[in-house]
Amino acid sequence: MEQIKNCLIDYLKANSFMDKDTHLEDSDSLTQNGIIDSIGLLELIDYITEKYSIEIPEEMLTPENFDTLQGISNMIQKLAK
Numbered sequence: 001m002e003q004i005k006n007c008l009i010d011y012l013k014a015n016s017f018m019d020k021d022t023h024l025e026d027s028d029s030l031t032q033n034g035i036i037d038s039i040g041l042l043e044l045i046d047y048i049t050e051k052y053s054i055e056i057p058e059e060m061l062t063p064e065n066f067d068t069l070q071g072i073s074n075m076i077q078k079l080a081k
Contacts (some may be wrong), residue, residue: 004073013049026070032062037041041066048072054079 005026012018030036032048036044045067049056056079065075 001073001077004076007051007068008044008069008072011044015043024069026073027068029067030069031067044072048076052076052080 009018009024012035013020013022017040018024022035024030024033024035045056045061048054054076056075060075060079063071065071
């Protein structure tokens with residue numbers, strides 16, 4: 001789980017969604033903190049599907065699954081099994 005979170009943070013920093021000095025807690029909102037918007041979310045979904053070779057079903061495209069590092073990591077773990 002930590003590896004997934006670190007990978008997500010690296011992606012967000014490498015693609016200028018957040019500064020290199022920004023620190024995120026697992027439960028911090030990516031949207032409310034201004035880190036990601038709707039276009040950024042689409043890019044993140046593309047990254048996740050390619051990186052983890054998974055398809056994300058439409059019913060899983062919810063705020064609970066995509067607004068925090070914890071939510072994204074949990075979703076990836078469920079789909080990658």
